[in-house]
Amino acid sequence: MNVPTDHPTLDDAIQRCFRSPVSFVPHPEGVASSAATVRFATLPADETEPPGLENDELPYLALPDDRMAGPGEGGCLALVAVEGRDRLMADAVAPLLDPNTVSIGLMHVTWMPRTIASPLPEGGLDNPEPGELLVYQGAREALVDTAGGLRAAGFDVSTHLREDRDPSRPLAETIARQGPDLFVLGLGRHGAGIGRRVLEATRIPMLYVRAR
Numbered sequence: 001m002n003v004p005t006d007h008p009t010l011d012d013a014i015q016r017c018f019r020s021p022v023s024f025v026p027h028p029e030g031v032a033s034s035a036a037t038v039r040f041a042t043l044p045a046d047e048t049e050p051p052g053l054e055n056d057e058l059p060y061l062a063l064p065d066d067r068m069a070g071p072g073e074g075g076c077l078a079l080v081a082v083e084g085r086d087r088l089m090a091d092a093v094a095p096l097l098d099p100n101t102v103s104i105g106l107m108h109v110t111w112m113p114r115t116i117a118s119p120l121p122e123g124g125l126d127n128p129e130p131g132e133l134l135v136y137q138g139a140r141e142a143l144v145d146t147a148g149g150l151r152a153a154g155f156d157v158s159t160h161l162r163e164d165r166d167p168s169r170p171l172a173e174t175i176a177r178q179g180p181d182l183f184v185l186g187l188g189r190h191g192a193g194i195g196r197r198v199l200e201a202t203r204i205p206m207l208y209v210r211a212r
Helices: 089-093 139-152 168-178 192-201
Strands: 023-026 037-043 060-064 076-081 102-110 156-163 182-186 206-209
Touching (some): 089 206, 102 139, 168 192, 192 206
Parallel strands (some): 076 102, 102 156, 182 206
Antiparallel strands (some): 060 206
16 A cells, blocks of 8 residues: 555554555645545544545545544444445445455435325335335435445445435434444535535544545
8 A cells, every 4th residue: 555654644444444556645745646546634623624625536535633433453344325326436436445354334315205105114224125215216226236336346235225304414323323434425415515514423534436
């Protein structure tokens, strides 16, 4: 991995999530030279706007100074937020994360208008069958298609469907409950805005990728 082993922001819990060919470029010293180069920056305590993210140079890793610690032993758990329009998510994640060390929890957050009775049980669905997703727009593409792409790349993937008008709430609750090492999101709807709200609730390393 092309980064000093004593770099203060890239600890073992983060490095073990990535494939060995992945290199890291600190912001603002350089730009990503390939899809396997990750820009990264430290995010001061209580700040929720990663510096340089507005330049849309992805992939980008934000590392809060006051970040929560993951499990710290064994492999890496990554929570990946995905929408139906995030058709490039599997292709963006697979070259970066290491399937030998990373288990992926793939989460899609949906919302049904209150004029429609939602069939989703309280607490959502874990590992739903494709037929259970038909009523939710984009859910099949988000969970079934993306999970299939990631599994084909060798990842152990669990899928999770939640319902909330604000996706940041169930995402932050899951992060607080499971303590993943890494949170992955596309820069669209699940990017800057929702990323900021997740960081307000739980300080976790966040990997932004190009998912559309």
